[in-house]
Amino acid sequence: MAWDLIFGITNSFALLMWLILAFAPRSMMILTGLFYGGVGLLAFTYAVIIIPLMTGLINGGGAAADFSTLAGVQQLLSSPGGATVGWIHYLAFDLFVGIWVARNADKYGFARWIQIPILLFVLMLGPLGLILYLLLRFTRHNKVADAVMPE
Template identity: 55%
Template sequence: MSWDTLFLVANYWAIAAWLVLAFAPRGPRILSLLMYAGVFLLCLAYTVLIAGFLSGSIDAGGQGGAMDFTTLAGVMKLFDTPGGATLGWIHYLAFDLFTGMWIARDADQKGVGRIVQFPFLFFTLMAGPVGLFLWLIVRERRARGQGKRAK
């Protein structure tokens, strides 16, 4: 499978999972499906790729060489290859989907409606840490507000 094809498959797989997360009922079966058919498979793909890169059995394409995560230049060199960019992208997809699931479940538990959740999920899909950051701000304010009402 080419790097382009693997990139597209991972992308479409993640988008399908995000659509389910945003619009399907969030019962235990759906959440389990998202965790294992979504996050787990993306993590599996990442694990296979990183193991292959580290062992030398998978070529990242482009200019080879040992992977170096200790310097900016080393990471840039890895991301400058089709395999390295795909590896990094799958990393983002897996963690952003996991984070989106956490936000959705947390929001559901706190009684936050789907329409209110949608912008946080969108920002998490598009720019992971931004969506999480915004949700953490709202979550904290909501928790403080509930604490004051309980007294």
């Protein structure tokens, strides 16, 4: 399987989706397109690859996946197929979180110039970007429950 090609295409596609999220107007049409056309397509690509990869129908996964040990996960991610599908997993979930952060930040009135660095952290460091946003969001609430519940 052409793992480098799949990696390159999905990586470039995700970067385009992030640029749209950061800089395009956030109309319902654009957000819907990012959600279904961005996250949905990445998730679909993941699903199309992971099932035959894990069952051995396509080459590139190495030995049978063992998610119960660190060694098993390392072995899976050390193969070209495992690394590619793992990266697509990150791309899909990080974009999903980025869309939530952007929509929520708009809802609570955070300016785009504040959002963009946080979105960059979500893109590059996933959970760290989410924590930064949640800490920022905490500054806009009087009650702790309002600051931490994802709406």
